Amino acid sequence: MSIYVMSDIHGCYDAFLSMLAKICLSDTDELILAGDYIDRGTQSYEMLQWIGRFPPNVCVLRGNHEEEFAAYVDLMLMLDRREGLDTDYSSPEDLAALYHSVRYWIGHNMPTGRCLDVFDVYGTIESLSQQKEITLGDLCGWAEMIRKMPYFKELDVGGRRCVIVHAGYPEGNGKAAEGFESREQFYLYAREESIRSGGVKNGMVIAGHTPTILKEEFAYHEGKVFRFYDVKKDCVFYNIDCGCVFRNIRPEARLACLRLEDEKIFYV
C-alpha cells in the first residue's frame, strides 16, 4: 500500500488522469490531493465532477482557488436575495442572468469598478455557465462540497509526523501566523513563510501553491519538485506544484506526484 500526493491540477484533468494511470493507483493505495483543482486550465468542470464523486481512498484538501470559488457563489446568492431576483436553481438561463447581474452590480458599486478583481477572477464560473450550461444548483452543490474539504491532513510516515496542506503549515499552535490573519489563511496562501515560519518539528510538510517554474519565488526549481531540509527544525519541506497548467507556454512545467514511503517523484 502506497500513499501518493498531488497538488495544483488547475483544470488539467487529462494530465491528472495520465498521472493516475502512471502510478497505477489501486484501491489499497491512498491519494491525497492538496487543493487548487480549478481555474486557469480548460477542464475545471471535469475536475469538479471528479472530486464530486471521489473514491474512499482519496482525500481531497482545500486550496485557495476552491475557497474563492465558494466565496463567489456566496456573493451570487447574496445578490440574488438582496435584489429579489428569484433565480431558478435549475435553470442555466437564470444562472447566466444572475452572473451578469453580479458583474453589473460590482461594476457600479466597487471603488475600482473592475469586476474581475473581486469576482470570478479566472472566468471559471462564466465559462462553466456558457459552455456547460450549469445552474445555480450546481454551483451551490460544489460550494457545499468545498466547505467540507479539510485544510490539511496529518499522517505518520516511517515514524515522522507528516502534514499535507495546500500552501503552508504554521509552526506551533498559535491562532495566527506570521503575516496572516489566521492559521487558515496560512494554510491557503503562505509562500516563503511556509518555510520561514512554518513546519513540523522532526517531521515533514508537503504543499503546493507556489509553482517551481517561477524564478522569483523561493521554490524555483526549473519545474521539478522543490525539496528543502531545515536542520534546526529537523523538517523536510516539499513543494510539489510544478506548474502543470503552464505547460503550453513553459516546456519545463509539469504535473508531479510524490509517493510518501520512499519519496519517489513521478512526472507527466
Ligand SMILES: [Mn+2]
Ligand atoms: Mn494555490
